[in-house]
Amino acid sequence: MDKSSLVLKTDEKSLFPKVAGVRCLPIAACTGNVRHYSRRVAWFIDRHFFLLAVIVYGLSMVYSVFLWRKGFRQDNRVNYLLLLLAFGLHTTAMVKRGFSLNQCPVNNLYEATTFITWTIAAAYLVIGLWSRLRFLGAFASPVLFAIGVFALMPPLDPPLGPKPEFTGADASLHASLILLAYGAFGIAAVAGLMFLTQEHNLKFHKLRAMLTLFPPIQRLELITSRLVVAGFVLLTIGLAAGAQLPRPAGTSFFQDPKVLWSGLLWVVYLGLLIARWGFAQTGRRFAVGIIGAFAFLVLTFWGTNLLSTIHHP
Numbered sequence: 001m002d003k004s005s006l007v008l009k010t011d012e013k014s015l016f017p018k019v020a021g022v023r024c025l026p027i028a029a030c031t032g033n034v035r036h037y038s039r040r041v042a043w044f045i046d047r048h049f050f051l052l053a054v055i056v057y058g059l060s061m062v063y064s065v066f067l068w069r070k071g072f073r074q075d076n077r078v079n080y081l082l083l084l085l086a087f088g089l090h091t092t093a094m095v096k097r098g099f100s101l102n103q104c105p106v107n108n109l110y111e112a113t114t115f116i117t118w119t120i121a122a123a124y125l126v127i128g129l130w131s132r133l134r135f136l137g138a139f140a141s142p143v144l145f146a147i148g149v150f151a152l153m154p155p156l157d158p159p160l161g162p163k164p165e166f167t168g169a170d171a172s173l174h175a176s177l178i179l180l181a182y183g184a185f186g187i188a189a190v191a192g193l194m195f196l197t198q199e200h201n202l203k204f205h206k207l208r209a210m211l212t213l214f215p216p217i218q219r220l221e222l223i224t225s226r227l228v229v230a231g232f233v234l235l236t237i238g239l240a241a242g243a244q245l246p247r248p249a250g251t252s253f254f255q256d257p258k259v260l261w262s263g264l265l266w267v268v269y270l271g272l273l274i275a276r277w278g279f280a281q282t283g284r285r286f287a288v289g290i291i292g293a294f295a296f297l298v299l300t301f302w303g304t305n306l307l308s309t310i311h312h313p
Helices: 003-015 027-043 046-070 078-101 109-127 136-151 169-204 206-211 217-243 257-277 284-307
Strands: none
Touching: 046 078, 046 136, 078 109, 078 136, 109 136, 109 169, 109 284, 136 169, 169 217, 169 284, 217 257, 217 284, 257 284
């Protein structure tokens, strides 16, 4: 036996030791690969899925620019499919976060914001099944992208403490109803923007208004008002459920900034509905009011939530 064969046999014995008379495989090498694989899999946490969803929302927004330039004269399904893909990634992110918490993922501002955008996307996908309302996506995608980018800011998603900020089924029901109401208000604002665009076309570009595939302006107004009614009902039930929740000792419910803000928001939308049905305030003014109310909601939601001692004891 030469020296090379002797060295080879020695290496085989060191690499493949015998256990109970059976030669073993190099387990260390295999487990090393498993560790690297688990790191790659673990990279796809819920925030990364949401990041991918926001990227697709951005692609939808860019594609919507071309739809605007063409005057919405073709029933193009590409934008709908892009938003459907983003919604799938968005849903995956929320499901993964929910399973990691073993409850409804509404524990901080990041999760609340993702829930709002998810409801807006879900509402659009249902409404967009009707082809003449599918162009709502061209108005919804910039809203979804802007809110999604804001939600990805690290301060909105701090590490989970020993106790989540909201616990229990009652709190989850309260938060879900409120956020669903915000989603309905968001879609109503998008429909209102669509109404103003069609009205502008009718006044200054009559040919474009005739060739566009937008639904009739009266139907857009009806859709906007019904979405506001649905959101107002959800908001009312959600606020009533929130009033029954336990709160930290020494905090005044009716002096909390978030409670006062929610009451103001409720009054604003109630006033819009009274103006719509009681004083026949229809058309352009109603659409502008809906858009303004939702802009107020988006711009002040996070600040009042941070100031709240009930939501941040």
